[in-house]
Structures are given as C-alpha cells and as structure tokens.
Amino acid sequence: MRKIFIIAFAAMSMAVMAQHVTPIGVEINDLKLDSLRDAYLSQPAMYVASLKTMEQGLEQNLAQLKKSRTELKTEQAHAKEMSATIQEAFKLAGSLRKTYEQEEHDLIEMQKTIEKQLLTMGKKVELNQETRDSYTELLTSQQKELNYSLREVADRKRAITDMEEKLRSGQNSVQTYSQEVIQKAADITALETKIKTQIATLKKEQKAAKSIQ
Numbered sequence: 001m002r003k004i005f006i007i008a009f010a011a012m013s014m015a016v017m018a019q020h021v022t023p024i025g026v027e028i029n030d031l032k033l034d035s036l037r038d039a040y041l042s043q044p045a046m047y048v049a050s051l052k053t054m055e056q057g058l059e060q061n062l063a064q065l066k067k068s069r070t071e072l073k074t075e076q077a078h079a080k081e082m083s084a085t086i087q088e089a090f091k092l093a094g095s096l097r098k099t100y101e102q103e104e105h106d107l108i109e110m111q112k113t114i115e116k117q118l119l120t121m122g123k124k125v126e127l128n129q130e131t132r133d134s135y136t137e138l139l140t141s142q143q144k145e146l147n148y149s150l151r152e153v154a155d156r157k158r159a160i161t162d163m164e165e166k167l168r169s170g171q172n173s174v175q176t177y178s179q180e181v182i183q184k185a186a187d188i189t190a191l192e193t194k195i196k197t198q199i200a201t202l203k204k205e206q207k208a209a210k211s212i213q
Contacts, residue, residue: 019173021075021180024068024187026061028194033205048209055202058195065195068188072181079178086171093167097160104153111146114139 031054040047118139121132 019177021177021184022068022071024065024184024191026064026068026191028058028061028191028198031198031201033201044209048206051202051206051209055199055206058199058202062192062195062199065188065192068184072184072188075181075184079174079181082174083178086167086174089167090164090171093160093164097157100153100157100160104150104157107146107150107153111143111150114143114146118143 036050037047040050118136121127121136121139124132
C-alpha cells in the first residue's frame with residue numbers, strides 16, 4: 001500500500017510540474033559568401049581572416065551543441081524514468097483496484113449470508129426468545145460492520161479512480177516532455193550537419209582565397 005502511494009505521488013507530481021527540455025540556444029545563419037567576397041574584393045587577406053573568424057565561430061557552435069547533447073542524454077533518461085514510473089503506478093493501481101473489488105465481492109457475499117441467516121432465524125420459532133434475540137443481535141451487529149466495511153471499500157475505490165485520473169494527466173505531461181526530447185535530438189543533429197557542411201565550405205573558400213593572394 002505504501003509503495004503504490006509513494007510511486008503514485010511521484011507520478012502525479014509530474015502532472016503539475018511544467019517540465020520542458022533545456023533550449024539548444026544555437027542558431028546558425030546561412031553563409032553569404034558572395035556578399036562577403038564582394039565586400040573584401042580588394043582586400044584578400046582580410047577576406048581570408050574573415051573566413052577564419054567565421055570558421056572559429058562555427059567551431060564554438062559545435063562545442064555548444066556537444067554540451068546540448070550531454071543535456072539531451074540526461075533528458076532522455078529522465079523521460080524514460082518518468083514513463084516507467086507512470087506505468088508502474090498504473091500497474092499498482094490496477095492491482096489494488098482488483099484487490100478492492102474482490103474485497104467488495106466477499107463483503108457482499110458475507111452480507112447475503114447474514115441476511116439469509118436473519119431471515120432463517122425469524123422462522124425458528126422453536127428456539128426460546130433469549131436465544132433468538134441474542135443471535136439476531138449478533139447478526140445485526142455483524143451486518144452493521146459489513147456495511148461500514150463496504151462504505152470504506154467504496155471510498156478506497158473512488159480514491160483509486162481519482163488517482164488514475166491524475167496519473168493519466170501525468171502521462172500526458174510525460175508524453176509532451178518526451179516529444180520535446182525527440183524534437184531536440186532531431187534539431188541537434190540537423191544543426192550539427194549544417195555546421196559541418198558550412199565549415200567544409202569555409203575551408204574550401206579559404207584555400208581558394210589564399211591561392212589568389
């Protein structure tokens with residue numbers, strides 16, 4: 001019992017926490033070498049230096065993306081852990097619900113047995129009044145206890161229903177976070193590819209510019 005409420009509490013907490021991945025924070029502009037080349041048309045050395053500065057900037061961007069990849073791994077693990085916690089909470093809640101339903105069924109069966117015994121006792125006119133009253137009082141007392149237990153089970157079942165609703169909300173929150181993780185991974189890969197392509201282009205341009213100095 002304690003285990004399910006600890007896990008469920010952790011899972012439900014996800015529903016109220018605004019969890020989002022850390023933004024990448026790296027934006028890469030398209031190279032505009034034609035405009036740059038025209039600007040330094042009479043200054044080839046400055047053009048080469050400018051290309052080198054751009055390359056260094058892109059290298060710094062790659063280093064930033066490496067940090068983002070490290071963050072991503074932690075975020076992927078976090079998403080996986082949250083998803084597992086939600087699933088475990090659902091599993092335990094389902095198990096507890098079955099236990100309560102079986103308990104409710106058994107209590108109802110016991111209630112039917114007592115009602116039958118009360119009905120039968122009313123027909124046993126051969127027994128003296130003291131015996132009939134004493135046994136009837138015992139059965140009535142048990143019936144009250146059963147009614148109390150049934151109300152308690154009903155309350156517990158409602159609590160499980162409320163818990164499952166909150167777990168579903170938590171599950172939606174986790175799915176949103178997981179989608180952000182997936183998108184971040186795709187964005188990092190796209191940026192890395194773009195940067196590496198631009199660095200290759202800059203190196204090629206530097207080589208061409210140096211050859212005409």
